[in-house]
Amino acid sequence: MGAENQSLQTVLGQFPAEAGSLIPILQSVQAHLGYISAQAVCEIAQALRLTESQVYGVASFYAQFRFTPPARHGICVCLGTACHVRGGERLMENLQRELGAAMGTSTSDGRFDLDRVACLGCCALSPVVKVDSDIYSSVTTMKLKGIVNGYE
């Protein structure tokens, strides 16, 4: 808690204390902490003289901000047109079942974040799954198990 508070105060010190700084501060907090915690919302609100509701209202509007700590690894299943045609949807269903986490959430053990992405720009290799910064091409449900097991 202490370390989190310290990095929050560092971030808040870098911006003028006015409502207009809200989005840059949120971005910076997320870069430092990986997510926007309840404490962060409280501290930001106090620093900018907003209410927590106002800060949270703005933050939750944007898809780029998350409110839960990031998991150790992030899995992104591409559901763009090409990947969709080649079975991306099935991969997603499979992963949700295997990991026991719905799309857009994390596994309870904090191992994986499960998300979708619209296109990774390598449609010829579809369907594509990205884990952290590793790209896996022509993934099948059989291959998927091996990929997932490679990350702890």
Added chain:
Amino acid sequence: MKLTIDGAELSARDGSSVLDAAQQNDIYIPHLCSHPELSPYGGCRLCLVEVDGMPGCPPACTTQAREGMVVHTKTDAVRSLRCEVLQLMLSEHPASCLVCPESAECASYQGTIRKVGVTTGCRYCPKDSVCELQAAAKSVGVTELTLPTSYRDLPVESGEEFYDRDYNLCIFCARCVRICQEQRQAAVLSFRQRGHLTTIGPAFEMSHRDAGCEFCGACVSVCPTGALSEKGRKWAGAAERLAPSVCMLCSQQCDIQAVVVKDHVVATLPPGDPRGTGGELCVKGRFCLADLANHPDRLRVPTVQTAEGCEEVDWDRATAAVAEKLRGIPGARIAIYASPDLLLEDLVTLRRLADNVLHTDNVTTTAIAPESGELLSRSFASPGLDALASSPCIVSLFFNGNYAYSPTTLAIKRAVNKGARYFQIGWLRDPTSRFASRRVTPKPGQEAALVRDLIKVVSGRASDSADLADIAEALRAAERTTFLLGMGVACLPEATELLAAIDKIAELKRGAVVAPHPHANLLGLVAALRPKPREDVERLVRNGKIDALWIIGESPFEKRPPVNVVIYQNTFPPPEQLAADVVLPAASWCEVTGSLAVAHGQWRLKTVQAAVRPPGLARQDWEIFAKALEAMGARDVGTPSAEELSALAKDAQRAAAALLAGHQVHGSAPAPAEEDARHVLVREVNPHRFRGLNLADYIEGMARLTPEETLLVNPQDAAELGVRDGDSLTVTAGGQSRPYPVRLDRKVAPARLYLLSSSGGDMVSPVRVGVR
């Protein structure tokens, strides 16, 4: 300004929007998000119009009206657009009330002569027949749904105080979000997420209470649909009558209007358009008054204790019993306790009763504790809220604006928005905290020292300590400074010296001292009754010098003191252990007619008009006194005349001065501190009372917001102490221990324990306590 709307040349006020211009000329353009107290929003897209020379169909509410503008509000294009917009809204908003094919016949079959209650017709929404969406749909002519429905199926949020939230009925007009932000400046509500996932509420899953909601009800008033509804009158239907009245729950005496249905006050609203105003009421004026009047425990019939037990009697027998019991008791052995929530007429009649028939001057009130007399006399002399709103610098000292004194907290917010500097010194966060340039939480036991330091610094007798530098600088720079004092100042050690010092800087700065207090007519009581100090009368009672007690609208004793006769006159039954001999049922706030003395400044009266009749045999207090006077042989007992009331003006000044002299405030000595104790217990006398009765005992919502004799603990402290909501903590101070239930509250500063205490008798300064 002249413009043409639908072919007619009309004039409108400068600066009007097209929608305003149309409304000024009685032309109806359907609209839902637009609201007279809110800035234009353009969210609902229902007020679309065509304007010559402008592309598309702009919304009338956000389009500025201009000279010579030609506006069309009823063309086929706008009609079909509005229809489409409504269809989109209704695809998410359950609308059986609009499209039920049986609705025309249903009404005529709803009358039933069966002997048992049967449900006929649907009651699907608390706003049925007063719903603005319903009205808009009818005016646009929507009779069937053309789009597939996708209802959101959200759970109804009914677990919190005073109002229910059914966001399935929400149309996202943002009126609630905007009134909370723009007018009340609380910003508790905001839109969360976006698109079809949007919901309205505070951050995360926080409760409204934790998010700082004051429960002022402004959002409920302006909601055009059934999404927000008062628990208290959810199914009461439309108002039959709106009766102007006055809230009697504190010295601010806010104007209100009582919503009357079937001769019952079902709700109270701020003055003005009942659907259209956020107003300035606090939770008590908005949500508590109706419950107080309608409570099932209200006293309805006089009762007399006889050998056979408690007997219900009529007024003749009740007043005969009073006369009988008081007969032969000398005046010096009779004591009267009177409530500062009585009207002047009641108080003047009581004075007559005391002077002419009972011959007693042992008249007092519990409202003036030894500690608070000085503060109250300052309150009488203080200017009104205008002084606060126009002040360039405001310092609040131990003022608690939570769930009370809304006009005061709003005046501070407005002053800050106009550029005033505001400093808050105290133990609690309140609605004004966000507006403070700085908040100072005094160190445990250093409260008085901090005020003294501030005084020294401002008067130039000391160099600025780092802690007070900015406050001192602001005070020096400001042309005027207004001090807002809370009742907490009265219980500090050396309160007298501190108050005198604050007076001095206020004078130095040509400023003012403002001190709102929790009593509706305390100045009136002081003027009409010239009460004795409470402690003097209490001493007489304790020492067996009193034979008969007449308690009017107060509850000074939990247990029967050593007296022969107790007469109890109030709206609710007395405590059982008081064993009252005669109980007289009195009328409540909405059932009385008369006047209140305005709580501050020049002597002025404020008229109160009864909205409904009292229940059962209950009568207004002066009528009860008049009956008693007659029973005791007095003649020609009428209401006090206007001259009699205005003659009180000079008494008010004299009595207020006497009050000061009579209550030599010594301030309580600091209680012995516990060794190495880390927590400070802050005790405030519960100000949430009416006629001596704790609102929390009668109103469920208040029991949660302002629980009495419950420790409010900062969540961090609670985590360290390992306690949760509802657990118990034992507080030790000066060798005494007492367990209290615990409530977690983010408003309390760390290391403080906050307590609303039931009585002022044992008021102590903030004290370090041991905690287990």
